[in-house]
Amino acid sequence: MRVTQSMMNSQFMRNLNLNNDRLTTYQDQLASGKKLNKPSDDPIAVGYAMRYDQQISRNDRYQRNVDDGQSQLEYVESNIGEINDILQRARELSVQGATGTIPSDARTAIANEVHQLYEQVVQIGNSKFNDRYIYNGQTTDLQPFDVANAPYQQTDSGKISYMMSEGANMEVNVLSDDLFGPPTTAGNEANSDNVFAVLKSLETALRADDAPGIEKALGKVQDRSNKIQSVWSDVGARMNRIDLITNRLKDYDTNVQGLLSKTVDVDVAEAIMNMKMAENVQQASLSTGGKIIVPTLVDFLK
Numbered sequence: 001m002r003v004t005q006s007m008m009n010s011q012f013m014r015n016l017n018l019n020n021d022r023l024t025t026y027q028d029q030l031a032s033g034k035k036l037n038k039p040s041d042d043p044i045a046v047g048y049a050m051r052y053d054q055q056i057s058r059n060d061r062y063q064r065n066v067d068d069g070q071s072q073l074e075y076v077e078s079n080i081g082e083i084n085d086i087l088q089r090a091r092e093l094s095v096q097g098a099t100g101t102i103p104s105d106a107r108t109a110i111a112n113e114v115h116q117l118y119e120q121v122v123q124i125g126n127s128k129f130n131d132r133y134i135y136n137g138q139t140t141d142l143q144p145f146d147v148a149n150a151p152y153q154q155t156d157s158g159k160i161s162y163m164m165s166e167g168a169n170m171e172v173n174v175l176s177d178d179l180f181g182p183p184t185t186a187g188n189e190a191n192s193d194n195v196f197a198v199l200k201s202l203e204t205a206l207r208a209d210d211a212p213g214i215e216k217a218l219g220k221v222q223d224r225s226n227k228i229q230s231v232w233s234d235v236g237a238r239m240n241r242i243d244l245i246t247n248r249l250k251d252y253d254t255n256v257q258g259l260l261s262k263t264v265d266v267d268v269a270e271a272i273m274n275m276k277m278a279e280n281v282q283q284a285s286l287s288t289g290g291k292i293i294v295p296t297l298v299d300f301l302k
Contacts, residue, residue, distance in 0.1 A: 012289045019282045026275035029266040036264045045263050052260040059253050065162040066249065068130075069172040070242045073235055075129050076174050080232045082124055083179070083195065086117050087225045090199060093117075094218035097206045104209055111206035118199040122150045125180060125196075135176040144176060151197035154183050164245050170238060179231050181224055190216055193223040 028037050039046045096102065097110045125135050125145040132140035137156025144155045155176035161169040177183075184192035189201040190213060198220040205213030 012285075016282075016285050016289060019278065019285050023275065023278040023282055026271055026278055029271045030268065030275065033266055033268075034264050035266045049260060049263045052256050052263065055256050056253065056260065059249055059256065062163065062165050063246075063249050063253075066164045066242055066246055069162045069164065069170060070239065070246075072129050072134065072172045073239050073242070075127070076134065077232070077235050077239065079124050079127055080174075080179065080228060080235065083121060084225065084228060084232070086121055087195070087221055087228070090114060090117055090202060090221050091218065091225070093206075094202060094214055094221060097202075098211055098214045098218065100211065107206045107209055111203045114199055114203040114206060118150075118196065118203065119147055121180075121195055121199065122147050125150065125176065134173055135179065137173070137175065145196070151189055151192070151194050151200055152183050152186060164242070165249060168245065170241065170245075172238075174231060174235065179228065181227070190220075193220050193227070195224050195228075198224055 025041070029035055036042055036046055036049060093110050093114055097107050122145050126143050127134055133142065133144055134140070135155060136142055136144035138158030138160060139156040140160075145153055157175055157177065159171045159175070160173040161171050163169050180196065181192065181194035181198075184194050184197045189197040189204070192198070192201075198217060202214065202217035202221070204210075205217055
């Protein structure tokens with residue numbers, strides 16, 4: 001095959017463009033810090049990088065759910081502690097009020113304190129987290145209790161679950177019936193272990209100097225305290241599981257972040273060495289091209 005000057009020029013320009021492209025690629029990698037700046041750099045690696053990005057994004061959503069759920073359960077745990085303290089105080093007042101030698105006006109004073117405890121429990125029952133009522137099931141926009149009718153009010157029983165990892169949902173709310181006890185009906189307060197009804201019946205018995213009623217209320221306080229302890233344990237168990245899920249999510253994130261970095265991040269030392277080699281090759285190409293390309297007619301006329 002006859003090799004013409006035109007063919008040599010074309011081949012030279014093609015090789016020179018390839019060298020320029022290679023040099024540009026290394027310059028882009030060093031400027032961006034990424035091996036992959038466009039899909040054509042490595043289509044297969046780009047596919048892996050997209051999957052890693054999706055996994056990291058999904059993991060971040062799980063972590064946000066975990067953080068929200070953990071915060072809510074910590075708040076619930078704090079509420080349970082407050083209710084436990086209130087019932088402990090109610091128990092002490094019951095014992096004091098049941099003493100036969102205590103004067104009537106002293107029982108009235110104790111009843112007044114029990115009423116304050118009752119109102120405080122109602123306030124806890126209306127607790128909000130992130131501007132949502134947390135003891136009204138899924139009806140988080142409606143206040144569940146009022147002071148006058150708390151023992152009789154039925155709350156929503158919907159559970160709220162967060163997805164905290166792949167295939168792992170966890171309930172983050174505590175139902176009112178479990179914590180405060182099922183609602184009762186007017187006139188049946190003394191037979192109920194609903195915390196509002198218990199405190200109300202205790203207050204009524206104290207004001208009436210009703211010693212058997214006080215002792216009965218004391219028993220109901222103890223019953224509700226035992227059930228609250230059970231709820232408290234359940235919340236604690238859920239929080240422990242959240243800690244395990246958090247650790248797992250962090251390990252998974254570290255693993256995927258590492259894989260993504262290996263896939264897209266540039267090895268700076270290697271990229272600098274490759275760029276220098278590309279620069280040398282380009283310089284050599286230009287030097288060789290100057291010798292290959294035939295001088296122009298203007299050069300002959302000089």
